Structure formats: structure tokens, C-alpha cells
Amino acid sequence: MTAPGETITGVTDPYYPAQAVVDLAAIRSNIARLVDTAAGAAVMAVVKADGYGHGLVPSARAALAGGATWLGVAQPAEALALRAAGVDARLLTWLTAPDAPLADLVAAGVDVSVASLPVLDAVVRAAGERGRPARVHLEVETGLGRNGMSYDELPWALARIAAQVREGALELEGLWSHLACADDPAHPSVRAQRDAFDEAVRLAERAGCPPRLRHLANSAATLTEPRLHYDLVRPGLAVFGLSPVPAIASAAELGLRPAMRLEARLATVKTLPAGHGVSYGHAYATAQRTKVGIVPLGYADGVPRHASGGDAGPGGPVRVGEGARARTLRIAGRVCMDQVVVDLGPDALEQAGDTVVLFGDGHDGGPTAQDWADAAGTISYEITTRLGSRVPRRYLGEDA
Structure with a gap:
């Protein structure tokens, strides 16, 4: 039996001896706190990994109700699941390989991250297949050493994107990267990555395809480094009320409520x-x-x-x-x-x-x-x- 305003997902056996209780009001409150902290930058609530274990769709809806205007997920399947559930907010997925269901993502109006030349080519093909432009976010390697377009490939990628933008196959919605040491704001890599990111933006502008949005900040940078907010921030853990910088401040000290x-x-x-x-x-x-x-x-x-x-x-x-x-x-x-x-x-x-x-x-x-x-x-x-x-x-x- 559930009370008004409650639902239960997962195992539905009434005798199951454990449960995870998720307070969606806490998620809404955390988003409101992050919107205030972002001070004018749009907020993308990252709800990947089944909403950090809290549940993909309920978490996404609560985040939007709290003031987020974007949602972010890692896997294409997560993005398509949100669309299937009727969530029609702006949505970015970023862990895409050339064989990902890119045509389905384009058809569903999902923004797709591009981190390599093969993925870029595959997105262009998907846009042609669906007969509509694909909205892309170019991920740039600025120092994390993980996913992202390398600086050696960046001129070729920008030239290709600029040409496809002129032909109407692509829209460069964003240029972004990810921080390696955001939980340590004084770490020298934070400034180095910011400088590398700024240079990538300048290269895009000179190539004739300036991005509409620049985004670099995760939860830690959103809460500790206003200079990294740019046009959009991408909090994940903080959405669910946990501190991304526990050595610096607790969740309560950051004004967050664990959900x-x-x-x-x-x-x-x-x-x-x-x-x-x-x-x-x-x-x-x-x-x-x-x-x-x-x-x-x-x-x-x-x-x-x-x-x-x-x-x-x-x-x-x-x-x-x-x-x-x-x-x-x-x-x-x-x-x-x-x-x-x-x-x-x-x-x-x-x-x-x-x-x-x-x-x-x-x-x-x-x-x-x-x-x-x-x-x-x-x-x-x-x-x-x-x-x-x-x-x-x-x-x-x-x-x-």
C-alpha cells in the first residue's frame, strides 16, 4: 500500500525486507540551490546511471520541476528511455560510439556528443538518414585523458563541422570538456584545463562555427568555482544531495539534502x-x-x-x-x-x-x-x- 504522492518501482513483493526511499522534494530543492549557485548559467541535471541509483525517470522529472532546463545522460539507451517516458526536455547523451543508435537519437531530438572523427561522420550519416539536422556538442580533450577530441584532430573536426553546419546537416549546440580534479579547486590542472578549453572555443570561433553553449563545470566546479560556469553547468552528484567535495564541505554545509x-x-x-x-x-x-x-x-x-x-x-x-x-x-x-x-x-x-x-x-x-x-x-x-x-x-x- 502506498500513500498519496508515493510510488514504488523494482521488486513489488510486499514482503521484500528492504527499500530505498527517494525523496523527490529533496531533488527539487537541490536543483533550486544549484540554479541559484549557477547565477545565470543554465543547469543540466545529470541523471545517468539510473539517476545515480535513485531512478532515471522520477529523478529527471523532479530535476526539471526544480528548475533544471537540461538533462544529461551517458548512454544513448538512457536518453531514449527518457523520451519513451514522455520527458521532452533538452537532453544530451555523450558516450556514443560510431555504431550507437544515432539515427534514433536524432529522430528523438536528443543532442549527441561528438568525441572522435568516426563518431562525427556517423552523426552526419544519421542526420542524412533522418532528413533533419543533428544537434551536436563537441567534446574536447583538455587534460582528463579520457574521452574527447584531441587537439591534433580538432582542426579537422571543426572544419568538418563548419561545412556540415553550412549544409544544414549539423547544429553545433555546444562545446564542452570534463575536469580531472574539480574536487580539489586549487589543483593546477583546473586552471590548465580552463585555459585549454578557452583556446578550443577560440578555435571553433575562428573556424566559423561558434558553439551556442560552453560547458565545463560538474558538481564540484558548480559549487566551488564560478569562473567555470560559462553558459551551462552539469551537476550530477549534487542533484541527489551528496557533497562532491567532502574534504572541503559536507552536503549540509553546501545547502544540499541527500535524497x-x-x-x-x-x-x-x-x-x-x-x-x-x-x-x-x-x-x-x-x-x-x-x-x-x-x-x-x-x-x-x-x-x-x-x-x-x-x-x-x-x-x-x-x-x-x-x-x-x-x-x-x-x-x-x-x-x-x-x-x-x-x-x-x-x-x-x-x-x-x-x-x-x-x-x-x-x-x-x-x-x-x-x-x-x-x-x-x-x-x-x-x-x-x-x-x-x-x-x-x-x-x-x-x-x-
Whole structure:
């Protein structure tokens, strides 16, 4: 049973013992904060990887409701899924190979990123096949060393684009690049990439095909470096309320609200004697006679195995119980495929069916996705995006 304004996707078995609760109002609020920070630059909400694990279509709609005017995805299939769901906002997809469904993207009015000469040629062919111009964004290699048109190829690409623009086959909607060290604003590569990007824009202008939009800033640069805002910014992680610069500022300090809460219910509470091994390999042993709780979430659901607790250090944090009885404990022993164990202590009052929160917005002192990232030695991006598809997503505030 769902309340007004709620929907559930994923596993629909009412007995599934876990869920990810996604607050769409938080996404709308985060976008409003980013629009204000962008100070005149348009905001492209990046909703790739199933909305960073939050759900592609609901996240996209919430971002648009919050004030985003563009959406960004990595894969062509994500762009086409948004169109199939009736999302008609301006939309860019950027991880395209020559054999991508480019004709379908052109027909659907999706902007396509071009990062190589073979892709450029393929987009021109797709535009001819569909009989309409393709809107392209030229991605330039400015120092990340990943995707993007190299400077050796750039003159040839710009000449080709300029010719196709004159013939009406292409529209150069944007020129863009991606930062390598935006989470460290003082890193010298940030300025070097900005300078390289500016030079690429000048080359495009001299070639007779100035881009309508210049965009370079991801979440970190949007929040920390106004000089990189240009005409459009591309926040991703920040849309979902997590800090892209945790060493500098927390989500709360940045004015962001985490949108996801991952919770489960204790499947079992049992007593173990002192010195009893817990979970595979017995990396953790009970220090005394104690009660342990079984949480029905594991690495098949996205719980990182690197956040196991035992000889290597404390495990990932969980908030057990509700209200005044709530307390934060740590995973005991290795994370299993479908479950983890929590040492509740000898005097525990918890029972099977009690709520356990793995991460949320932290307002009650409970753990956050960043806390799990710290425990697993990774980044908060990975914590939400790796969440398994069998975990139902429950959406709050969708009626807005």
C-alpha cells in the first residue's frame, strides 16, 4: 500500500525486507540551490546511471520541476528511455560510439556528443538518414585523458563541422570538456584545463562555427568555482544531495539534502556466546555473550564488501531502531551476498522486524552515504549507483 504522492518501482513483493526511499522534494530543492549557485548559467541535471541509483525517470522529472532546463545522460539507451517516458526536455547523451543508435537519437531530438572523427561522420550519416539536422556538442580533450577530441584532430573536426553546419546537416549546440580534479579547486590542472578549453572555443570561433553553449563545470566546479560556469553547468552528484567535495564541505554545509534513505528490517535477532565467530571467515568474533541482528541486505544489493567489519577495522555503519532508542552500530564480520550481521550487545532490546537504516540524510545523527564511502574506502557516488535493482525504490512527493 502506498500513500498519496508515493510510488514504488523494482521488486513489488510486499514482503521484500528492504527499500530505498527517494525523496523527490529533496531533488527539487537541490536543483533550486544549484540554479541559484549557477547565477545565470543554465543547469543540466545529470541523471545517468539510473539517476545515480535513485531512478532515471522520477529523478529527471523532479530535476526539471526544480528548475533544471537540461538533462544529461551517458548512454544513448538512457536518453531514449527518457523520451519513451514522455520527458521532452533538452537532453544530451555523450558516450556514443560510431555504431550507437544515432539515427534514433536524432529522430528523438536528443543532442549527441561528438568525441572522435568516426563518431562525427556517423552523426552526419544519421542526420542524412533522418532528413533533419543533428544537434551536436563537441567534446574536447583538455587534460582528463579520457574521452574527447584531441587537439591534433580538432582542426579537422571543426572544419568538418563548419561545412556540415553550412549544409544544414549539423547544429553545433555546444562545446564542452570534463575536469580531472574539480574536487580539489586549487589543483593546477583546473586552471590548465580552463585555459585549454578557452583556446578550443577560440578555435571553433575562428573556424566559423561558434558553439551556442560552453560547458565545463560538474558538481564540484558548480559549487566551488564560478569562473567555470560559462553558459551551462552539469551537476550530477549534487542533484541527489551528496557533497562532491567532502574534504572541503559536507552536503549540509553546501545547502544540499541527500535524497535517498536505504533501510531494511531485522530478519533475525539471536544470542551468541562469547568468542563466537560471525559470518564468513570469522573475521569478527564476539567479545562477550551478545545478541546479533541479521540485516537482509548484502553485496548483491550493493552493500560494499570492503565495508566488512573485523580484523581490518570497523564495518559500515547502521542506525538500529527508531526515536530515542535509535543507535548507530557497525557491521560485524564480512558482508555476505544477501545479508550482514550487526552486534547488538548483550542487553539489546531490538527484535526481528525493527528498522535498520544503512544510510540517509544524517539529520538524526544516523549514517550517510559519505559515511559508507569512508568505511569502504571509496566515494559516495559509488554507494548510491551500485544499489541493486532488486531493492525497491519508493518515491515520496511524486505528486508534486
